[in-house]
Amino acid sequence: MATWALPFLMGFAVSNGVLSSVVLGSSLAIRTVGFLIAVPIGGILADRLGSRRILFASGLIAAGGTVLMMHYLGANDVCAQMVFALGMFLSGAGQGACRPAYQAIVPMLVAPKNLQSANAALSLAVRATNLTGPAAATLLAATAGLNVAFVAIALLWLLSAMLPPWPQTPHTDRSPGDARRTLLNRIADDLAEGFREALRHSWFVAGLGALALVIGAGYSVTSVLLPVLSNQVYDGPVLLTGCTMALLCGAMAGALTVARWQPDYRGRWAIGGLCIYGFVPLSLLVPEHFWIPLIAYFIAGWGLELFNVIWFTAIQQEVSPDKLARVSSLDFIVSYGLAPVGLSAIGPLSVHFGATPILLAASVICIGAASLALAIPSSSYFSTETAGTPSPGRREK
Structure with a gap:
């Protein structure tokens, strides 16, 4: 709830004249930088010190950053603005550090046979807070003030x-040579070790590549062009709101689906679910037919959640426990890190080529990326060790 509430609270501050739109954009960018820097560091420390310690530290860091933001919100003094930016950075860093730690702690608390159900519950909670976090923060700020919301x-x-x-x-355990190495050398070695562990799982590399392309191309295209088409066709946010709600409802339905269902050939189902997003850009070619984009977004949300839950479960089952947080951090870095590139490129490309070619290209990229991922044999199972076994989703390690 804290994660999703903050951007809306900042937007509320802009609408009330406390912040300018320029400060809002730069602040959210600083928060993203903090997130991306902290994700790999959090993964390294979670593997070395234990995930629970990192969850504790990241929560305190994010809380401290939020207090700094509240205290220096709207300040005009340069030093105060720098402290406000530091608060935004710490907020993003706390969020980034906790993500791989959360993924790594789940197998410590949940029996192997219940991992997928647990991940489905976590995913369902995230989708629910997509709504409740912003709504609660905005309501609290409007009734009790910005400081109370912070x-x-x-x-x-x-x-x-x-x-x-x-x-x-x-x-x-630290090796005897750890004390003689610099901090940067230890971080680099730990990252390299996590990277080698990720490369050991060909299905992970293929799935992560497909996910990066779907986010960088498909998700970015629809995020930029959906508001434009909504304004052009419906003279307002009608289509934008409807499609956003349809995606969220579909995702919640997907989480409920995989809470109990552990499919054979789980990788095929997961990547197939990811592939469905390729039909969302196609649906936006006919935005005047309101129900076609809505249905496409609902089914795409279902497919994305199918992928997410099975994907996280497979990583927790297949990756070595002492490297799990680092591999999870690699997943988040690629997923979140490439998204701004796609978002920044779509606007100019759509102006130059027009919306239709961009939507068609995004659809081809999404479907093609998923198809190529399935060409890797272990992708059918999301397991290198059990390729050829039809039910790795029920396997216990």
Whole structure:
């Protein structure tokens, strides 16, 4: 809730004249930088020190950053603005550090046979907070003021730090040469070790490549062009709102689907679900037929959630536990890191070529990327070790 509430709270500050749109854009960019820097560092520290310690530290860091933002919100002094930017950076860093730690702690708390159900529950919670977080923050800011809303977000981060249980976790022993290496060398070596572990799983490399292309091309195209088409055809956010809600409802339906269902050939189902997003750009070729984009978005949301839950479960089952957080951080870096590139490129490309060619190209990229991922034999199972076994989704390690 804290994660999704903050951008809307910042937007509320802009609408009330407390912040300018320029400060809002730069602040959110600083937050993203903090997120991307903290994701790999959080993964390294979670593998070395234990995921629960990183969850605790990341919650405190994000809460502290939120307090700094509240105190210096709308300040005109240069030093105060720098402290405000630091608060945004810390907020993003706390969010980024906790992501791989959350993925790595799940197998410590959940029995192997229940991993997929647990990931479905977590995914369902995330989708629910997509709605409740922004709505609650905006309502609180409108009724009690911005400072109260910022305090609430800080308290949510503190709860996130305190509430999860503390499982017994094995720590990675330091080698005798660790003390003689610089901090940067240790970070680089740990990242390289996580990268090698990721490369050991060909299905992970193929799936991550497909996911990056779907986010960078398909998701970016629809995010930029959907508001434009909504304004052009419906003279307002009617189509934008409808498609956003349809995607969210479809995602929640997908999470409920895989909460109990563990399919044979789970990789085929997951990548097939990812492939469905390729039909969303095609549906936007006929935005005047309101129900066609809505149905496409609903089915795409279902497919994306099918992919997400099975994908996270497979990573938790197949990746070595002492490298799980680092591999998860690689997943988040590629997923989130490439999205701004696509978002920044779509606008100029659509102006130069027009919306129709861009939508068609995005559809081809999404469907083609998923098809190529399935060409890797282990992608059918999301398991290198059990290729040829029809039901790795039910396998216990």
